[in-house]
Amino acid sequence: MAIIDEYVKSHPKSKELHERALDHFAARGATHVGRMWEPFGPYMTHAQGSRIWDVDGREYIEFRNGHGALILGHGHPAIVKAIQDQVTKGSLYGASHELEIEWAELIKGMVPTAERVEFFACGQEANMMGIRIARAFTGRRKVLRFEENFHGWADELVAPHALGVVSSGVRVIPAHDVQALEEELATGQYAIVLTEGGGAHMAGQVPWEPGFIRAVGSMAKRYGTIWLLDEVVTGFRDGPGGWGGLMGLQPDLTTLGKCVAGGMPAGVLTGRADIMGMLTPRPPPQRWIPHSGTWNAMPIVCAAGIAACKLLKDGSVQRRVNELGAYMRGAGNRALKQRGYNWRLYGRSIIHTYFGPVDFEVDEAGNPPTRDIEMMLAGTEEKHKLGVYLLQHGIHTHQGTMFILSIAHTKEDIDKAVDALVKAIGEAMADGAIGESPSLR
Numbered sequence: 001m002a003i004i005d006e007y008v009k010s011h012p013k014s015k016e017l018h019e020r021a022l023d024h025f026a027a028r029g030a031t032h033v034g035r036m037w038e039p040f041g042p043y044m045t046h047a048q049g050s051r052i053w054d055v056d057g058r059e060y061i062e063f064r065n066g067h068g069a070l071i072l073g074h075g076h077p078a079i080v081k082a083i084q085d086q087v088t089k090g091s092l093y094g095a096s097h098e099l100e101i102e103w104a105e106l107i108k109g110m111v112p113t114a115e116r117v118e119f120f121a122c123g124q125e126a127n128m129m130g131i132r133i134a135r136a137f138t139g140r141r142k143v144l145r146f147e148e149n150f151h152g153w154a155d156e157l158v159a160p161h162a163l164g165v166v167s168s169g170v171r172v173i174p175a176h177d178v179q180a181l182e183e184e185l186a187t188g189q190y191a192i193v194l195t196e197g198g199g200a201h202m203a204g205q206v207p208w209e210p211g212f213i214r215a216v217g218s219m220a221k222r223y224g225t226i227w228l229l230d231e232v233v234t235g236f237r238d239g240p241g242g243w244g245g246l247m248g249l250q251p252d253l254t255t256l257g258k259c260v261a262g263g264m265p266a267g268v269l270t271g272r273a274d275i276m277g278m279l280t281p282r283p284p285p286q287r288w289i290p291h292s293g294t295w296n297a298m299p300i301v302c303a304a305g306i307a308a309c310k311l312l313k314d315g316s317v318q319r320r321v322n323e324l325g326a327y328m329r330g331a332g333n334r335a336l337k338q339r340g341y342n343w344r345l346y347g348r349s350i351i352h353t354y355f356g357p358v359d360f361e362v363d364e365a366g367n368p369p370t371r372d373i374e375m376m377l378a379g380t381e382e383k384h385k386l387g388v389y390l391l392q393h394g395i396h397t398h399q400g401t402m403f404i405l406s407i408a409h410t411k412e413d414i415d416k417a418v419d420a421l422v423k424a425i426g427e428a429m430a431d432g433a434i435g436e437s438p439s440l441r
């Protein structure tokens with residue numbers, strides 16, 4: 001484990017902070033399950049553009065980008081200015097203000113199906129309200145979801161039998177099983193079906209078959225179930241209309257998060273006016289859903305969201321980031337094949353790593369030839385190890401599983417990342433940290 005030893009030696013301050021954190025944060029010192037590294041992650045001090053620095057003074061090319069929220073890169077001047085200008089005028093009014101209307105108008109101009117808009121503190125809250133509204137609107141209780149699709153950690157959004165979860169009425173079925181989908185929906189018991197934009201895990205680590213996602217929409221309509229497309233990652237990352245816009249989809253409800261607020265915490269629920277009308281007060285005996293939330297439409301968040309949406313609304317940022325993604329796939333896959341490594345890169349502006357038994361070609365749109373969950377998620381353990389090797393080469397990734405791109409990246413950044421990737425795989429294999437074939441989940 002020569003490189004891991006080198007990593008530990010060259011990150012003494014991060015090691016010290018990790019040891020301090022172990023006394024406070026029960027999840028092995030981390031504040032998010034995705035921030036748990038083995039042996040420990042770097043503790044960051046500052047970030048700018050496509051770079052991030054740690055307490056040991058090491059610089060990394062940044063491919064994590066705030067869990068995908070920072071398509072504009074770190075510290076984009078328009079976002080910094082918007083937040084600075086607003087914070088001097090008040091960060092939280094606890095009252096209505098014009099910025100919330102302006103942000104909603106921008107969002108409605110970008111999402112064709114957005115007739116009404118509701119703001120939340122984060123993406124999962126928007127999904128939770130989507131479920132409640134659908135139940136109220138349909139008079140039904142059950143929730144249909146797909147394997148590996150991630151929508152947050154609340155009871156109805158995680159695996160139904162996860163520890164500590166009370167979530168009666170949630171059914172999770174395999175993706176791409178049209179028969180199972182129809183059998184469930186035909187029971188007439190489902191209030192809502194949720195799908196993740198792009199596919200399971202961060203814009204499509206396991207991508208959707210286009211025909212299947214369209215079948216979800218048409219079958220949900222046929223059986224009176226509300227269809228929610230969760231674009232918390234893909235909304236405004238894949239284009240001004242999100243992934244749904246690229247695919248020409250017409251979901252009843254759409255949720256947004258991450259990029260929509262320019263890196264500030266927020267969630268958005270949008271969709272049909274009749275369904276969203278469940279939030280409208282009505283005289284008794286009719287009922288309606290009151291929505292509270294201290295942080296809803298917080299002025300500094302709205303200011304950042306407005307600045308971000310203005311930059312994202314004509315699609316040029318997303319086109320550039322997608323071009324960088326295509327460049328990375330091309331250069332990366334050429335280099336990996338040349339060395340005979342059974343690793344591949346795929347995806348659009350979030351580039352996923354694949355480690356598996358098959359040698360495959362990625363299509364023009366960035367899709368792998370298979371949607372097999374086991375195959376696409378194989379080797380997660382090895383990818384996490386690779387993430388540490390990449391750190392030692394100055395590359396900060398989503399723990400080796402993905403490279404999240406932003407407008408701040410250059411082709412030179414990507415060339416360096418590809419070079420580091422092939423070197424890191426070679427070193428990890430030489431150290432015995434990674435074998436010839438992946439471990440299964």
Ligand SMILES: Cc1ncc(COP(=O)(O)O)c(C=O)c1O
Nearest residue numbers: 122123124150151152232233257
């Ligand atoms: C597809 C998807 N939906 C919902 C969420 C939850 O968003 P948040 O972390 O803002 O609550 C995430 C978070 O990564 C996500 O990837």
